[in-house]
Amino acid sequence: MPRIEFWQGNVSLAYGAIAAGCRFFGGYPITPSSEIAEVMSEELPRVNGRFIQMEDEIAGIAATIGGSVAGYKAMTATSGPGFSLKQENLGLAYMAEIPIVVVDVMRGGPSTGLPTSIAQQDVMQARWGTHGDHATIAYAPSSVQECYEVAIKAFNMAERFRQPVLIMSDEVLGHMREKVVVPEAGDLTLIDRKKPACSPDDFMAYKPDPEDNLPPMASFGDGYRWHITGLTHNEWGFPTNCATEIAFKSARLMDKVNVYRDEIVEYETESVEDAEMIVVAYGSVARTALSAVRQARARNIKVGYFRPVTLWPFPDREIEKLSEKAGKLIVPELNFGQMIHEVERAVHGKAGIIQMSLVNGELFQPSEILGKIEEVA
Amino acid sequence: MPRPEVLDWLRKRFFPHMWCPGCGHGIILHAILRALVDSGKKREETVIASGIGCSSRMPGYIDACTIHTTHGRSLAFATGIKLANPELTIVDVMGDGDCTAIGGNHFIHACRRNIGITAVVMNNNIYGMTGGQASPTTPLGAKATTAPYGAIDPPFDICKLAQGAGATYVARATIAQPVICEQYIKNGLANNGFSVVEIISSCHTQFGRKNNRRTPLDNINFFRNNSVPIAKAQGMTPEDLEGKIVTGEFVKRETPEYTRLYLDLISRVGGNKA
Numbered sequence: 162m163p164r165i166e167f168w169q170g171n172v173s174l175a176y177g178a179i180a181a182g183c184r185f186f187g188g189y190p191i192t193p194s195s196e197i198a199e200v201m202s203e204e205l206p207r208v209n210g211r212f213i214q215m216e217d218e219i220a221g222i223a224a225t226i227g228g229s230v231a232g233y234k235a236m237t238a239t240s241g242p243g244f245s246l247k248q249e250n251l252g253l254a255y256m257a258e259i260p261i262v263v264v265d266v267m268r269g270g271p272s273t274g275l276p277t278s279i280a281q282q283d284v285m286q287a288r289w290g291t292h293g294d295h296a297t298i299a300y301a302p303s304s305v306q307e308c309y310e311v312a313i314k315a316f317n318m319a320e321r322f323r324q325p326v327l328i329m330s331d332e333v334l335g336h337m338r339e340k341v342v343v344p345e346a347g348d349l350t351l352i353d354r355k356k357p358a359c360s361p362d363d364f365m366a367y368k369p370d371p372e373d374n375l376p377p378m379a380s381f382g383d384g385y386r387w388h389i390t391g392l393t394h395n396e397w398g399f400p401t402n403c404a405t406e407i408a409f410k411s412a413r414l415m416d417k418v419n420v421y422r423d424e425i426v427e428y429e430t431e432s433v434e435d436a437e438m439i440v441v442a443y444g445s446v447a448r449t450a451l452s453a454v455r456q457a458r459a460r461n462i463k464v465g466y467f468r469p470v471t472l473w474p475f476p477d478r479e480i481e482k483l484s485e486k487a488g489k490l491i492v493p494e495l496n497f498g499q500m501i502h503e504v505e506r507a508v509h510g511k512a513g514i515i516q517m518s519l520v521n522g523e524l525f526q527p528s529e530i531l532g533k534i535e536e537v538a
Numbered sequence: 539m540p541r542p543e544v545l546d547w548l549r550k551r552f553f554p555h556m557w558c559p560g561c562g563h564g565i566i567l568h569a570i571l572r573a574l575v576d577s578g579k580k581r582e583e584t585v586i587a588s589g590i591g592c593s594s595r596m597p598g599y600i601d602a603c604t605i606h607t608t609h610g611r612s613l614a615f616a617t618g619i620k621l622a623n624p625e626l627t628i629v630d631v632m633g634d635g636d637c638t639a640i641g642g643n644h645f646i647h648a649c650r651r652n653i654g655i656t657a658v659v660m661n662n663n664i665y666g667m668t669g670g671q672a673s674p675t676t677p678l679g680a681k682a683t684t685a686p687y688g689a690i691d692p693p694f695d696i697c698k699l700a701q702g703a704g705a706t707y708v709a710r711a712t713i714a715q716p717v718i719c720e721q722y723i724k725n726g727l728a729n730n731g732f733s734v735v736e737i738i739s740s741c742h743t744q745f746g747r748k749n750n751r752r753t754p755l756d757n758i759n760f761f762r763n764n765s766v767p768i769a770k771a772q773g774m775t776p777e778d779l780e781g782k783i784v785t786g787e788f789v790k791r792e793t794p795e796y797t798r799l800y801l802d803l804i805s806r807v808g809g810n811k812a
């Protein structure tokens with residue numbers, strides 16, 4: 162029987178991670194994400210997992226990567242300033258192909274900004290925050306229930322593709338309480354990393370299997386000996402300056418998302434079939450947007466709702482398709498324009514794009530979005 | 539010539555190595571491998587972690603579970619690995635810049651936690667890899683590419699730092715004493731807690747060329763002529779000790795090891811039955 166809980170988004174996300182099999186958490190407290198660490202510190206030892214509060218966020222993600230290398234599903238959680246600090250080691254996890262989940266509960270910035278207020282200003286940082294080319298997978302939940310669900314999906318994608326996966330939550334969602342239907346453990350689909358089948362002497366940690374172009378991963382301590390480095394490396398994991406090897410490795414990192422894009426991309430729609438106009442929104446803003454769209458429908462305005470669940474990879478082809486019929490896209494965001502650039506890229510000029518931007522530490526009111534819908538209609 | 543059982547620990551596939559001929563770090567690699575072999579360690583149960591620097595390139599050459607991380611952060615990665623699997627033997631090899639500049643915070647916190655890791659700090663008093671810039675252990679007055687008029691920043695004493703922060707085994711030797719280096723690393727491995735073995739290494743290429751120690755041998759001779767064992771140092775005045783390298787074992791004490799405490803906590807809350 163599914164269980165009913167009344168949880169905060171952060172708490173729900175933490176329990177979702179544990180249900181996904183997360184048994185390692187390394188972190189550093191920061192508002193509005195700290196409840197995730199607090200739940201993990203209490204629950205992980207009870208399931209023979211490991212929690213450690215490190216000396217800063219850099220160390221938090223480093224320990225998390227270490228936990229994953231030693232065989233655990235591992236997570237760290239933070240917010241704005243801490244997300245900035247984690248970027249260098251996040252890059253190591255991409256390069257070294259170490260599965261981890263990183264949560265950013267977005268607050269206002271730049272700098273210390275607004276520790277207790279909502280924002281959506283880290284969307285591009287999620288994509289481009291660490292230096293160098295890399296393929297990003299990032300989820301943006303928009304309900305407390307979904308915090309639980311994306312935690313499971315994020316671990317599944319991290320383990321499947323052997324790379325970091327981000328969850329971009331936000332302050333309102335993190336601290337809001339809602340009903341959560343907690344599924345039975347047996348009803349969940351969980352993915353574990355692919356293990357090598359060869360003998361330890363033959364193990365090449367970065368040699369992809371031909372059928373899926375993804376390399377299996379051993380753990381330190383399970384009999385295999387291998388080398389991990391942030392330097393660009395060959396299939397043995399050894400640093401290389403050979404152009405062919407560099408090209409092969411770099412392209413393979415990008416292919417994880419390029420090739421499997423359709424398997425990863427997720428989105429939600431409502432009333433789009435006959436829509437002449439669509440509101441595109443994510444995270445907490447999507448809730449406001451949906452309520453405005455429903456009110457507008459009640460007034461016979463042909464407006465639809467589109468919510469990217471994965472911000473990265475972005476559901477661009479799906480939006481492009483809809484924009485062929487719906488001539489106008491309204492894009493409300495709690496920043497001066499981040500995801501809107503992806504929407505623009507997606508529609509190739511086929512639809513007009515109307516920006517709504519709010520940067521005052523608050524969430525849009527449904528009436529504001531409704532007002533814009535009526536104005537545009 | 540290394541013993542065959544020591545040679546077994548080298549990843550011959552990854553050679554030739556990238557160090558300058560005569561770099562002091564090679565002597566330390568050999569000492570670490572002898573200590574691991576003599577301590578009965580197994581390659582698949584041994585982790586060698588490092589940050590970034592010439593010294594930090596060492597793990598690539600060791601046929602064990604090796605992780606070359608980001609500059610200064612290796613102890614934080616190693617902490618995660620050790621906590622996840624306390625059965626593993628973990629040696630964290632670091633440069634002086636790696637350990638005491640960018641990684642200083644992780645270093646003192648690893649000492650404070652007394653987590654079962656042996657840190658081997660390869661102190662050549664310079665940033666070797668990036669071309670000879672000053673490090674937090676560059677001696678006062680020594681020249682570096684970013685201290686062209688001589689360093690004015692007071693240097694760290696790594697062993698005192700480790701002792702103050704809570705490490706339970708702390709020792710210093712120089713590459714002029716390879717057998718003592720090996721012994722201290724063995725003692726560090728035997729300590730159930732955080733061990734720091736500072737090994738004074740040489741970079742004739744970057745430090746030596748600016749400070750009248752142009753050849754590898756100039757450096758070995760300098761270490762021979764300027765090292766003072768602790769017992770002797772205790773009878774000397776601060777003036778006499780100026781410019782000297784005090785060698786020996788500074789700390790050997792027992793306090794509970796971090797992962798032991800965590801496993802106890804797991805038992806207390808019933809997680810061992812989960």
Ligand SMILES: Cc1ncc(C[n+]2csc(CCOP(=O)(O)OP(=O)(O)O)c2C)c(N)n1
Nearest residue numbers: 590591592593609633634635636665666667
């Ligand atoms: C974040 C970051 N900053 C700076 C560097 C450049 N860098 C590489 S190695 C190094 C210093 C290495 O000195 P040390 O740790 O003493 O090692 P050595 O080369 O002397 O053995 C620096 C500053 C880097 N790789 N990463």
Ligand code: SF4
Nearest residue numbers: 557558561592666741
């Ligand atoms: S630059 Fe210095 S530290 Fe680096 S390999 Fe050469 S001698 Fe060794």
Ligand SMILES: [Mg+2]
Nearest residue numbers: 633634662664
């Ligand atoms: Mg150095």
